[in-house]
Amino acid sequence: MALRMTYVDGEFRETDLATVSVEDRAFQFGDGVYEVVRICRGRLFAWQRHLERLRRSSRKILLDLAAVEQEMTQVVRQLIDKSGVESGQVYIQISRGQSWRNHAFPRPGVKPTLIVTVSELPMRTWEDFEKAESAVIATDDRWLHCDIKSTSLLPNVLAREKAVSEGAQEAIFARDDRIVTEGSASNVFMVSRGVIYTHPDGPLILPGITKELTKMLIRRLGIPFEESPFTVAELRDADEVFITGTGHDVCPILEVDHQSIGDGKPGDVTRMLNQEFRKLYEHENFEII
Ligand code: PDD
Numbered sequence: 260m261a262l263r264m265t266y267v268d269g270e271f272r273e274t275d276l277a278t279v280s281v282e283d284r285a286f287q288f289g290d291g292v293y294e295v296v297r298i299c300r301g302r303l304f305a306w307q308r309h310l311e312r313l314r315r316s317s318r319k320i321l322l323d324l325a326a327v328e329q330e331m332t333q334v335v336r337q338l339i340d341k342s343g344v345e346s347g348q349v350y351i352q353i354s355r356g357q358s359w360r361n362h363a364f365p366r367p368g369v370k371p372t373l374i375v376t377v378s379e380l381p382m383r384t385w386e387d388f389e390k391a392e393s394a395v396i397a398t399d400d401r402w403l404h405c406d407i408k409s410t411s412l413l414p415n416v417l418a419r420e421k422a423v424s425e426g427a428q429e430a431i432f433a434r435d436d437r438i439v440t441e442g443s444a445s446n447v448f449m450v451s452r453g454v455i456y457t458h459p460d461g462p463l464i465l466p467g468i469t470k471e472l473t474k475m476l477i478r479r480l481g482i483p484f485e486e487s488p489f490t491v492a493e494l495r496d497a498d499e500v501f502i503t504g505t506g507h508d509v510c511p512i513l514e515v516d517h518q519s520i521g522d523g524k525p526g527d528v529t530r531m532l533n534q535e536f537r538k539l540y541e542h543e544n545f546e547i548i
Contacts, residue, residue, distance in 0.1 A: 352374040
């Protein structure tokens with residue numbers, strides 16, 4: 260089993276032995292926010308961007324991140340050191356704390372619960388990415404605050420399960436069964452007649468850190484790019500489809516709903532962006548990339 264270690268309530272433990280109260284707000288209501296950050300050579304990839312998104316998510320749900328932010332930034336590094344994980348990911352969850360079950364916020368003074376888990380996750384090579392990854396379309400019936408990285412993920416869980424039960428790896432959400440928004444845990448791009456498209460940021464999707472960095476690479480490479488909505492029909496008809504996300508990097512999708520995209524092989528644009536993205540891991544200063 261891959262190495263996993265967790266910090267909760269002031270203690271470092273094996274993840275299987277770490278516990279929270281049954282009255283924790285994340286457990287009762289999904290009342291919390293989270294981040295998933297890549298660990299590369301024992302350091303945090305794009306850490307500054309993840310931290311800023313966590314601050315934004317917290318502000319939007321009126322959660323007092325400041326009460327645990329210093330502890331969090333120290334613990335994340337301590338946990339990486341203690342676990343010895345060189346290549347992996349860190350999961351950070353902050354809930355509104357522990358309090359008797361009542362929908363309204365707990366009384367002032369209840370401290371948010373901080374959970375940090377570090378686990379191993381090997382870096383993938385292009386050969387790994389070339390193995391067919393497929394997706395299915397799922398109805399996007401989520402709320403209108405998908406830009407908040409909230410622990411309330413039931414629609415994403417149901418969509419991913421639909422994908423897995425149909426032998427696919429990812430579910431691609433479509434609003435009104437028509438407009439492609441994002442994946443259950445990734446952002447979605449397509450390449451059509453030499454132009455790259457992805458859904459614009461806003462309330463319908465999570466502004467992915469990998470998406471932001473991929474946009475930077477697209478601009479650098481001078482590939483025509485439009486951040487504008489596209490339909491499921493256009494996606495099916497695309498030359499290339501790829502998803503981006505922490506752990507996914509830039510990952511080709513070769514089939515949607517069991518139908519090949521393009522010629523059914525990873526396309527040149529996807530391969531180039533995948534390679535350029537993986538080069539970012541070699542940067543000296545990637546924590547503030
Ligand atoms: N999910 N969209 C959704 C709905 C996501 O859950 C994620 C990431 C992304 C990609 O964001 P980023 O590039 O910042 O990882 C887009 C994480 C990895 C998760 O829930 O495990």
